[in-house]
Amino acid sequence: MKGTRAEKGKKADAKLSLKKKALAKPKPIKKGKAAKDPNKPKRPPSAFFVFMEDFRKSFKEKNPNNKSVSVVGKAGGEKWKTLSEAEKAPCVAKANKLKSEYNNKINAYNKMQAEPKEKPADDDEEESDKSKSEVHDDDDEDDDEDDEEEEDDD
Helix, strand or coil, X not given: CCCCHHHHHHHHHHHXXXXXXXXXXXXXXXXXXXXXXXXXXCCCCCHHHHHHHHHHHHHHHHCCCCCCHHHHHHHHHHHHHHCCHHHHHHHHHHHHHHHHHHHXXXXXXXXXXXCXXXXXXXXXXXXXXXXXXXXXXXXXHHHHHHHXXXXXXX
């Protein structure tokens, strides 16, 4: 016999792995995140986050020794769930107000981004198609002619 079953199994596994690698799709190249525009307005907080701003302050006063952020978040979430719609109404109203302000800001921002930036006009291009050297050459010729006329007058 040429080889044992174990050896043949290893060869078959090696061939399968090569086929799998050949059939595998190449991974797409990751392009980094686009740079954020620092002038773009931030999104407004939801009603829950408006509620959490006040809740964090009151929770810190009651539990000054608590250093865990997760405990504050869990306690805030439980409290939010137990609130009635009437108790949530001030937070919802404030969130809606912030959202409308954000919409106004983002519309203005988008208009500003859509406008093409104006380039300053070059005075040289508007005055003449002649290059600067040609313009200066003409001035020199005019000066020479003026000098000759003055000599003729004398």
